[in-house]
Amino acid sequence: MKSFSRQQKQLVLLLAPATLFLGIFFIGPLLIMAVYSFLEPGLYGGVEWNFYHWNYGRVLGWADGFYEEFDLVYLEILARSAGLALATTLLTLLVCYPAAFWISRMSTRGKALCLFLITLPFFSSMIIRLYAWILILRDSGFANQILDALGLISEPLGLMYSSTAVVIGMIYIFVPFMFLPLYSSVEKIDGKLIQASQDLGAAPLTTFRKVILPLTLPGVIAGSVLVFIPSLGNFVVPSMLGGAKVVMIGNLVEQQFLYARNWPFGATLSMLMIVSMLVIVSFYLFKVMKNQPQS
Amino acid sequence: MTTAFLRKLFNPLLSGYGALFMLFLYAPVILVVVYSFNSNPVNLMIWDHFTFDWYINLFGGDTPLKDDISYVDSTDQLLAALGTSLTVAALATITATVLGTSTAVAMARYRFRMQGFYRLLLFVPMVMPDIVLGIALLIFFVGAGIHLGVISIVIGHCTFLTSYVFIVVSARLAGMNPLIESASADLGANEWQTFRRVTLPLILPGVIGGALLSFIISMDDLVITYFISGVDSTTLPVFIMGLIRRGIKPEINAIATLMLVFSIVIASAGIYFKSRNAD
Incomplete structure (x- = not known):
C-alpha cells in the first residue's frame, strides 16, 4: 500500500x-x-x-441587419479557403506519391540522403522559402525572365497575386508533411505482393488500384490531414503570394484582430474555421475508408 | 507485350521524376542564395556581377551600393530581432524540454486512467491551426493583463513545443528495455538514483533531439509569434515578413542566405546526434 x-x-x-x-x-x-x-x-x-x-x-445568415448585417462574402471566403486547401492537399499528394516510390527503391545510403534532403526544408525558415517563390513568380521575376528570354511571352504573365501562386506556395511549404507519412507506408510494401499480383495477370493499373493503393492508404490519409489542416487556416502564404486578391479565412481572422479590432467576430470566424476543418476531415476519412476494398 | 514495355520504361521515368522533384524542392532556395551575391540593385533577377556588398550592408558596413539603395535601414533592428528570437528559442526550448520529457517518462513508465486524455492533449497542439492558437493566446494575454513581450512569446511557443519534445522522447523511451531500470532498482538504487544514473543517460539523445527540434521550430515560428509579440519584441521571422511586405530589396537575399545556412547547420547537428546514438 x-x-x-x-x-x-x-x-x-x-x-x-x-x-x-x-x-x-x-x-x-x-x-x-x-x-x-x-x-x-x-x-x-x-x-x-x-x-x-x-x-x-x-x-x-440570421443577422437581421439591425444588430449585424448578413454578408455572403464570409461564406464565400470560407468556401474558397476550403477549395484552395483541398487543391493543395491533392496536388501535394500527386507530387509526393511517385517520389516516395522513387526513394523506396534506393540503396540504404541513397534513402538516408534523400530523406535528409526532403526533411531539411522543414527545418529552414518558412518565410524564406516563400520569399524564394516571390522572386520566381513576380512580374520581373525568374519565371517571367526565362520565358521572355526564350521568346515564349512578350509581356509578364501575372503569376503573382493569384490562387495559383497561393497553391504553389502551400504545396512547397507542406511537401515534407505529406512525404514523410506517405513514404513510411510505401517503404513497408512487400515487393512480393506486387510481384504476385502481376504473376496472377493483373494489369499495372489494376495492381496499383487493388494492391499498392490500399497498402499505402494509411500514409495517404495521415499526409492529407497534415497538409489540409494548416492549408485551410493559412494566412501567411495568401498574404505573401496572394496579396489583396486571394483572401483566405486566415487573412480575415487576422484583419478582425489586428485592424478592424472586432475580436468577438474574429473569434467567431476561427470557431467556424475549426468546425469546417473537423467536418471536412471526417468526411474525407469516411470517404477514403469506404473506398478501401475489403481484404 | 505492352506490360513488359511499360515496365522497361517505368524505372527511367521514375528516376527522371525524382530528379524533377528534388529540383522543385531546392531550385527556389538555391536561386535566393546565388542571387544574394548579385550586385544589380534595380532588378534582383538580372545578373550583374559578383559582390559581397549586401552582406556588408547588412552588418552596417559602407559600400558604394549603400547610397543607391539602402533598405534594412537599421541594422540595429535586425540584430535586435535576432536577439529576441534567440532568447525566446532558448527559454522556450528549456521549458518545453522539461515539460515534454517529464510527461513522456510518466506516460511510458506508469499506467493510469487518464492516459488517453493526455495523449490527446499532447497531440492536439501539433495539428491545431496556428492562427487559432495565436488569437486564443492573444485574447488570453490581453484579458489576463500579461504584457506582450518575450515572456508571452515563450509561453506561446511552449504550448506546442512540449508536444514535439514529448514525441521524440517517447520514441526513445519505447525503444528502451524497462528491465534495465528494474535491474537498477534490484541493485538497491532508489527511484531518483535510477532516473539520474540509468534512465536519463539512456534517453538523453532523445532529449537533445527534442530540444534541437524545439529550438528550430521556435526560431522559425511566424504565425503565433505574429499575434502575441509586442512592439518591442519582434522576432526575426516577423521582422522579415515586415520587410518583404514593404518591398523586395537585395539585402533580404543576404538575410535569407544567412538564415538558411544557420538552419542547415542546426538540422545537420540534430541528424548527426541521431545517427551517432544509433550505433
Missing part, C-alpha cells in the same frame, strides 16, 4: 508541470476564445459581456 501511494506521488509530480501549463495556457485560451465568439463587440475594440449570437448570424 505504501509503495503504491509513493508511485502515485511520483506520477503526479511528473505530470503536474505539463498539466498545469497546458491547462492554463492551451485549454484555457481556447475556451476563452469560444466564449468570446458569443460576446458583443465593444465600440472601441473591447467586448461587452452580453450574450450575442449575431456574430454567427453575420456569417451564417
Whole structure:
C-alpha cells in the first residue's frame, strides 16, 4: 500500500508541470476564445459581456441587419479557403506519391540522403522559402525572365497575386508533411505482393488500384490531414503570394484582430474555421475508408 | 507485350521524376542564395556581377551600393530581432524540454486512467491551426493583463513545443528495455538514483533531439509569434515578413542566405546526434 501511494506521488509530480501549463495556457485560451465568439463587440475594440449570437448570424445568415448585417462574402471566403486547401492537399499528394516510390527503391545510403534532403526544408525558415517563390513568380521575376528570354511571352504573365501562386506556395511549404507519412507506408510494401499480383495477370493499373493503393492508404490519409489542416487556416502564404486578391479565412481572422479590432467576430470566424476543418476531415476519412476494398 | 514495355520504361521515368522533384524542392532556395551575391540593385533577377556588398550592408558596413539603395535601414533592428528570437528559442526550448520529457517518462513508465486524455492533449497542439492558437493566446494575454513581450512569446511557443519534445522522447523511451531500470532498482538504487544514473543517460539523445527540434521550430515560428509579440519584441521571422511586405530589396537575399545556412547547420547537428546514438 505504501509503495503504491509513493508511485502515485511520483506520477503526479511528473505530470503536474505539463498539466498545469497546458491547462492554463492551451485549454484555457481556447475556451476563452469560444466564449468570446458569443460576446458583443465593444465600440472601441473591447467586448461587452452580453450574450450575442449575431456574430454567427453575420456569417451564417440570421443577422437581421439591425444588430449585424448578413454578408455572403464570409461564406464565400470560407468556401474558397476550403477549395484552395483541398487543391493543395491533392496536388501535394500527386507530387509526393511517385517520389516516395522513387526513394523506396534506393540503396540504404541513397534513402538516408534523400530523406535528409526532403526533411531539411522543414527545418529552414518558412518565410524564406516563400520569399524564394516571390522572386520566381513576380512580374520581373525568374519565371517571367526565362520565358521572355526564350521568346515564349512578350509581356509578364501575372503569376503573382493569384490562387495559383497561393497553391504553389502551400504545396512547397507542406511537401515534407505529406512525404514523410506517405513514404513510411510505401517503404513497408512487400515487393512480393506486387510481384504476385502481376504473376496472377493483373494489369499495372489494376495492381496499383487493388494492391499498392490500399497498402499505402494509411500514409495517404495521415499526409492529407497534415497538409489540409494548416492549408485551410493559412494566412501567411495568401498574404505573401496572394496579396489583396486571394483572401483566405486566415487573412480575415487576422484583419478582425489586428485592424478592424472586432475580436468577438474574429473569434467567431476561427470557431467556424475549426468546425469546417473537423467536418471536412471526417468526411474525407469516411470517404477514403469506404473506398478501401475489403481484404 | 505492352506490360513488359511499360515496365522497361517505368524505372527511367521514375528516376527522371525524382530528379524533377528534388529540383522543385531546392531550385527556389538555391536561386535566393546565388542571387544574394548579385550586385544589380534595380532588378534582383538580372545578373550583374559578383559582390559581397549586401552582406556588408547588412552588418552596417559602407559600400558604394549603400547610397543607391539602402533598405534594412537599421541594422540595429535586425540584430535586435535576432536577439529576441534567440532568447525566446532558448527559454522556450528549456521549458518545453522539461515539460515534454517529464510527461513522456510518466506516460511510458506508469499506467493510469487518464492516459488517453493526455495523449490527446499532447497531440492536439501539433495539428491545431496556428492562427487559432495565436488569437486564443492573444485574447488570453490581453484579458489576463500579461504584457506582450518575450515572456508571452515563450509561453506561446511552449504550448506546442512540449508536444514535439514529448514525441521524440517517447520514441526513445519505447525503444528502451524497462528491465534495465528494474535491474537498477534490484541493485538497491532508489527511484531518483535510477532516473539520474540509468534512465536519463539512456534517453538523453532523445532529449537533445527534442530540444534541437524545439529550438528550430521556435526560431522559425511566424504565425503565433505574429499575434502575441509586442512592439518591442519582434522576432526575426516577423521582422522579415515586415520587410518583404514593404518591398523586395537585395539585402533580404543576404538575410535569407544567412538564415538558411544557420538552419542547415542546426538540422545537420540534430541528424548527426541521431545517427551517432544509433550505433
